[in-house]
Amino acid sequence: LAELTYRCPLQCPYCSNPLDFSTQAQELSTAQWIEVFRQARAMGSVQLGFSGGEPLLRKDLPELIAAARGMGFYTNLITSGIGLSEKKLHTFADAGLDHIQISFQASDPELNAALAGNEKAFHQKLAMAKAVKALGYPMVLNFVLHRHNIDQIDRIIALALQLEADDVELATCQFYGWAQLNREGLLPTREQI
Template sequence: MTKNGLKPVNPPLWLLAELTYRCPLHCAYCANPLNLGDPDDELSTEDWCRVLEEGRELGAVQLGFSGGEPLMRRDLEQLVAHANALGYYTNLITSAVGLNEKRILALKAAGLDHIQISFQSADPDLSDAIAGKRHAFEHKKVMFKAVKDAGFPMVMNVVITRQNIESIDAIMALAVELDADFVELATSQYYGWALHNRDALLPSQRQIEDAEGKVNALRDSQNGAGPKFIFVTPDYHETRPKPCMSGWGNLFINIAPDGKALPCHSAAMLDLSHPNVKEHSLSYIWQDSESFNHFRGFDWMREPCRSCNERENDFGGCRCQAMLLTGDPANADPVCSKSPHHHVIDEAVAKANQGCHSAALARTVKNSQMILSVKP
């Protein structure tokens, strides 16, 4: 079946199960939706097991358990065991808050393959301040070591913002101390709550260049030993957009806590008819649903994307970013210098370079209610 000028639809190789939006932390860079919905609407254990089965039938091989904080689901070990029996490579993406030695062993016994633990800083006080939870930093360190001792390959995730970028040396030293296998130093993506805090979080061009230089210098000095460092620059400081999810509906499928199936983490914001796994099979959703086919291929593209010789590399960039910053998801991602809306990116970067930033607003229930009450 050919869709919108592309070859037949690929299988969704990567399935992300957002088990819950509940989270014990209050990070200002949270990219989850402004409205997190009702926890009572979360998929049941039985629903998730069926979704995992249908995902494998479609061809998905990699499964991420995410959130929110997936450890807040009491059935996590049961879901991991079911996924393992189906043949998925499983990855837990966690803050480690709620993790303990007993649960690590239970996850190991269930067949979990891989764990990623997030850190906010190498400084305990700053880390706890960013996370909005006292003593979280020390607990993360203890759990990181316990996870390593249990034999899991370990990834340290650090979201890089203006709040912590000046201490990237210390963050890398912490990764070496903890014997991380991989370290992802990824600058914040400005969706959901993070977009509200963009002026407080977006680093300047100088800060990005300095941080990237320090990462490269450490890599050069390692001679292949120690953690593998990955530094992801913010697309705001680029002139071409990222190939979001390797193309809309191409390799990735995201299941939100309430069962909504999405082509990317943030797609729920778009005015599309998003199918729900409570009502439709994953096969129908992936192959035939309007939302997954809407931005597949190239037929939907406007200029400058339609005639651009880079369209097969970046797929027009991010549809959600186009919506957030231009008001229309069919526009070119404004990160692209060819976009007629690129000035909105230039203006945000100029503010960051001038040091014009406000205080970051923590993601609390009270603050969420305030933002939603004034949002048009």
């Protein structure tokens, strides 16, 4: 998993980014990431996920995808979908991207907006999930489960079926970074368990 950047347009309380991520202005350069990929491939890695933060904020993402595919990696973009467009999807396909995962915060627009700190995020995610599917990519929906959405699993599955997702990932919170800071508000209640 290549966490290309900590930058992100969302403000999810369960984010595992470091608390001081805004002070970490230095990111690896394109050449440095390509060298990391080369070393990982030499050690036997066969799949490479592009993650963040939000990897779409890297202007060199198409170049990184192409470099990874050129080394023989199966490539996967893990994104919030914010900043994604059909044009970028075509660019990524041309670069050799194999797979896309779109992260949702909840199965409804209101809770999604409250958790992401972005009123338009849910509808952008829906539109991009449909575009991903229309272009023939394998499409996975990701949901991090916590106190605020764990009761929505049936609606999460219904949304995945509606969008014809190839898979759904129901992940647990990784309690470090912001998620550790917000732990008390994220842990499911005894009744929810």
